[in-house]
Amino acid sequence: MSIKNSSEKYGAVAITLHWVMAIILISMVPLGKYIEGLDYYDELYQTLPQLHYSIGILAFMLLVVRLAWKVTNEKPSPLSTHKLWERKLASIVHIATYVLTIILCVTGYAMVVAEGQGAVFF
């Protein structure tokens, strides 16, 4: 498998970024819900929120790398079996995922700062 994308397939970097980010984003939802329920006397109260912030900041960094990789690499052509509406829907879902991830990271960081805390990256 080649490192870069070709006109037929995604390369190793794009595929790795895709799956690492998928795992991060999916696992951050239950982690975020769980830390919401922690109280001050819980032994994870000091560590788990910082882990959530660090992984969120990592997701944001990976998103920037991913966007840079996307604009500097060719995009594989869609399969001829894909209909026009499917391609348009896929494009809308991709853009929405980028925008919503950026919003989540920025609002999460803003909440931490508004509470007078800092988010230490790992």
Ligand code: HEM
């Ligand atoms: C990768 C993107 C992220 C996802 C998917 C995510 C997900 C979540 C979820 C599902 C919640 C619970 C919200 C609720 O139940 O109302 C939450 C809470 C929170 N997140 Fe994130 N988050 C992300 C990134 C971040 C980042 C980058 C930060 C800060 C640096 C952050 C800080 C927070 C804070 C402060 C809370 C509230 C915790 C509390 O009330 O104790 N999040 N997050």
